[in-house]
Amino acid sequence: MALHPIALFSLTCQALKTNLLRSALTTLGMFMGVAAVTSTLHVKSISQAVIAAELAERDGPQVGIGVAWLPRRDRIPFRAEDIEFLRPRLPKLRSIAAVNWAGTASVVYQGQEADPVMLAVSKDFLKNEGYPLAAGRFFTDADYTEFRPVAVIDEFLAKRLFEGKNPLGERIYADGQPFVVVGILPTKKSDEEPRGLIQIPLAIYSAINGDQTIDSIQVAPADIRDLEELGKQARSLLQQVRPDRRLWDFNNSEDILAKQRTLDMAGQALTAVAIISLLIGGVGIANVMIASVTERTPEIGLRRAIGATKRDVMLQFILEAATLSLIGGTGALVSVHGLTLVVAEQFDLPYQFEFDTGAIALGSALFVGIAAGIPPAYRAAQLDPIKALKAE
Numbered sequence: 223m224a225l226h227p228i229a230l231f232s233l234t235c236q237a238l239k240t241n242l243l244r245s246a247l248t249t250l251g252m253f254m255g256v257a258a259v260t261s262t263l264h265v266k267s268i269s270q271a272v273i274a275a276e277l278a279e280r281d282g283p284q285v286g287i288g289v290a291w292l293p294r295r296d297r298i299p300f301r302a303e304d305i306e307f308l309r310p311r312l313p314k315l316r317s318i319a320a321v322n323w324a325g326t327a328s329v330v331y332q333g334q335e336a337d338p339v340m341l342a343v344s345k346d347f348l349k350n351e352g353y354p355l356a357a358g359r360f361f362t363d364a365d366y367t368e369f370r371p372v373a374v375i376d377e378f379l380a381k382r383l384f385e386g387k388n389p390l391g392e393r394i395y396a397d398g399q400p401f402v403v404v405g406i407l408p409t410k411k412s413d414e415e416p417r418g419l420i421q422i423p424l425a426i427y428s429a430i431n432g433d434q435t436i437d438s439i440q441v442a443p444a445d446i447r448d449l450e451e452l453g454k455q456a457r458s459l460l461q462q463v464r465p466d467r468r469l470w471d472f473n474n475s476e477d478i479l480a481k482q483r484t485l486d487m488a489g490q491a492l493t494a495v496a497i498i499s500l501l502i503g504g505v506g507i508a509n510v511m512i513a514s515v516t517e518r519t520p521e522i523g524l525r526r527a528i529g530a531t532k533r534d535v536m537l538q539f540i541l542e543a544a545t546l547s548l549i550g551g552t553g554a555l556v557s558v559h560g561l562t563l564v565v566a567e568q569f570d571l572p573y574q575f576e577f578d579t580g581a582i583a584l585g586s587a588l589f590v591g592i593a594a595g596i597p598p599a600y601r602a603a604q605l606d607p608i609k610a611l612k613a614e
Contacts (some may be wrong), residue, residue, distance in 0.1 A: 231541065234538055234541045234542050234545055235545075237514070237518075237538070237542055238542060238545065238546070241514075244510055244513075245510075245546060247506070248506050248507055248510045248546050248550075249546050249549050249550040249553070250550065251502060251503040251506035251507070251550070252503040252506070252507065252546060252547050252549075252550030252551060252554075252587055252590075252591060253503075253550040253551075253553050253554045253557075254499050254502070254503065254554070255496070255499035255500035255501075255502065255503035255504075255550075255554075255586075255587070255590070256500070256503075256550060256551040256554035256555065256583050256584070256586065256587045257499075257554040257557065257558050258492070258495050258496035258499040258500070259496040259499075259500060259582070259583050259586055259587075260554060260555055260558040260559075260579065260583045261492065261496075261558055261562075262489065262492040262493050262495075262496045263576075263579040263582060263583065264558065264562050264573070264579065265485075265488070265489060265492060266485075266489050267573070267576060267579065268562075268566070268571050268572060268573055269482075269485040269489070271571075271572035271573075272571070272572060273478060273481065273482055273485075275572060276478055282350055282351050282352025282353070282442055283352075283442060283443065283446045283449050283474065283475040283478075284350050284440045284441060284442040284443075284449070284474055284475075285440070285441050285449060285450075285452065285453030285456065285457075285471055285472065285473050285474075286321070286438045286439070286440045286471065286472045286474070287438060287439050287440075287441070287453070287456055287457055287460060287469055287470070287471045288300075288437060288438040288439075288469065288470050288471075289467050289468070289469060289470075290468045290469065290470045298464055298466065298467050299435035299436060299437070300320070300435065300436040300437075300438070300439055300460075301434060301435060301436060302320070302434070302436070304436070304439065304460060304463065305318055305320055305344075305436075305439060307459070307463060308439070308441070308456055308459055308460070311455075311459055312441065312452060312455055312456060312459075314443050314444055314445070314448040314451070314452050315441060315442070315443065315444070315452065316349070316442045316443055316444040317346045317349040317350050317441075317442045318346060318350075318439065318440065318441050318442070319343060319344045319345075319346045319347040319349070319350045319439075319440045319442075320343070320344040320347075320424055320436040320438075320439055320440075321341060321342070321343050321344075321347065321424075321436075321437060321438050321439075321440060322341070322342040322343075322424060322427060322428075322435075322436060322437045322438075323341065323437050323438075324340035324341060324342050324422075324427065325339075325340065326338070326339060326340070326417075327339075327340035327396045327397050327420060328396070328397055328398075329379070329383065329394055329395065329396045329418075329420060330394065330395045331383040331384065331392065331393075331394045331395070334382065334383045334384075334385070336379055336382045336383055336417075336418050337417065337418075338375070338376075338378075338379050338417050338418030338419050338420050339417060339418070339419050339420070340396060340397075340419075340420050340421075340422065341419070341420075341421045341422075342421075342422050342423070342424045342426075342427030342428070343361075343421050343422075343423070343424055344366075344423075344424050345360075345361050345362070345363065345365075345366060345423075347421070347440075348360045349442070350440050350442040352442070353407075353408060355374070355405050355406060355407060355408075356377055356406045356407060356408045357390060357405065357406040358374070358390045358403070358404050358405030358406055359404055359405050360374060360404075360405050361374070361404075361423050365423050365425075365426075366423050366424070366425040367425075369423075369425055369426050369429050370402075370423070370426065371399065371400055371401045371402065371422075371426055372401060372402050372403075372404045372422070372423065372426075373394065373396065373401035373402065373403055373404070373420055373421065373422050374403070374404060374405035374406070374407055374420070374421045374422075375389065375394075375403055375405075375406060375407070375418070375419065375420050375421075376406065376407040376408065376409045376410075376418060376419040376420075377406060377407070377408055377409045378409040378416045378417075378418045378419075379418030379419060379420060380403075380406050382418060389403045389406060390403055390404065390405075390406070391403065391404075396420055396422070399430060401420075401422060407419065407421070424436075439456070439460075441453065441456045446475060446478070446482075447482075449473065449475055450473065450476075453471055453473055457469055457471050500586060500587075500590050501590070503547075503550070503587075503590060503591075504590040504591065504593065504594035505594065507543050507546060507547065507590075507591050507594040507595060508594040508595070508597065508598060510546075511539055511542065511543055511594070511595050511598035511599065512598045512601075514539070514542070514598070515539065515598050515601055515602045518602075519605060519610045520610060520611060522535055522602055522605050522610050523605065523606075523607045523608070523609070523610025523611035524610075524611060526605070526607035526610065527607050527611060532603040532604070533603070535599070535602050535603045535605075536599045536600060536602065536603040537599075538599075539595055539598055539599035539602050540592055540595045540596060540599045542595065543591045543592060543594060543595025543599070544588055544591050544592050544595070546591060547587045547588050547590065547591025547592070548584070548587065548588060548591070550587065551583060551584045551586075551587030551588070552584065554583070554587075555580055555583050555584065559575055
C-alpha cells in the first residue's frame with residue numbers, strides 16, 4: 223500500500239533532521255551552485271540593460287559609407303541607384319538611408335536667427351536613427367515625390383526660433399529658401415555646445431542645388447550583432463560596382479560592440495563556473511544519499527517488510543534530495559537578490575528581479591538534485607527486505 227504524500231513528506235523531514243550537520247553541508251553545496259547560476263543571470267540582465275540604456279542615448283546602430291577623394295582623380299559620388307542596388311542584397315538589413323551634409327545653414331523666423339547644422343536625408347533616415355519624434359511627423363513619400371519644401375527641426379532650434387510658440391505648420395527660411403516645419407526631433411546629448419539641427423528631404427535639396435549625388439549611405443542592421451558584418455558586405459558590394467572608388471566607412475557603435483563582446487566573454491566564464499558549482503552540489507547530494515542508504519539499510523528492510531513498496535522507498539530518497547536542493551536554491555536566490563540590490567544601488571546599475579531568473583535558478587537546482595538522488599534511491603528500492611533486515 224502506497225504512502226500518503228503527507229506521510230511521505232513527514233518521513234523525509236524526519237530523515238533529514240536525523241543528521242542536521244550533513245544535511246546543512248549538503249544544502250550549502252547546492253546554495254553555492256545556485257548562487258553562481260543566479261549571479262550569472264543577474265550579470266547578463268544588468269549588462270544588457272546597461273547596453274540598451276547607452277544605445278537609447280545615441281543614434282541607432284548603423285554604418286555610414288562615403289566616397290573619399292583621390293589625388294588627381296575625379297570623385298565618383300553615390301547616387302540613388304546605389305541604394306536600390308544594395309537593398310535586396312543585404313539580407314540582415316533593417317533600413318538604409320541616404321544623407322547629404324549641407325553644412326551650416328542660416329535659418330530665420332520672424333526676426334529670430336540661428337545657424338544650425340543642415341542635413342538632407344532620405345525617407346528612411348529616422349528609422350535608421352532609431353528614436354521617435356518629439357512632435358509632428360517625419361517626411362512622407364508625398365514629400366519626396368512632390369518636392370514639398372518641408373523641414374524637421376530639433377528641440378534646441380525650436381526653442382531658439384519660436385521661444386515657446388508651437389513651431390508645427392510655421393514657415394522658416396533656411397539659406398533664403400522657405401520651409402514649413404512638420405516635425406520636431408529631440409536634441410541629441412553631446413559634450414559640445416548645441417547648435418541646433420534642421421533636416422530637409424533629399425529630393426528638394428537636390429532640386430534646389432541641381433545635384434542628384436549622395437554624400438553617404440547609412441545601413442542599419444536588424445540586430446546590432448550583425449552591424450560589423452553588414453557594414454563589410456555593403457562596402458564590398460559598392461566597391462564591386464565601382465572599383466575605381468575609394469570608400470570610407472564609420473561604425474557608430476563600435477565601442478558598444480566591444481563592450482558587449484567583453485561582457486559576453488565574462489558571461490561565458492561565469493556560466494562555466496556556475497555549471498561546475500552545480501555539478502559539485504549534485505555530487506554532494508549523491509554522496510549524502512549513498513551514505514544515507516547504507517546507514518538506513520535495516521530501516522529500509524523493515525519498511526519493505528511491513529508493506530512499503532519499491533516506489534515508496536525510491537520516492538522518499540528522491541524527495542530528500544529535492545528538498546535539500548530546494549532549500550539551498552531558495553536561500554541562494556534570496557541572498558543573491560539582496561546582494562544585487564545593494565550593489566545596484568551603490569553603483570547606480572539598472573536592476574529589476576526577473577521571475578524567469580528565479581525559475582531557471584530553482585529549476586536547475588531541482589534538476590541537479592533529483593538527477594543526483596535517483597541512483598541512490600534506485601539502489602535503496604532494489605534492496606532485498608530480508609537481507610536488509612539482517613544488515614548491521
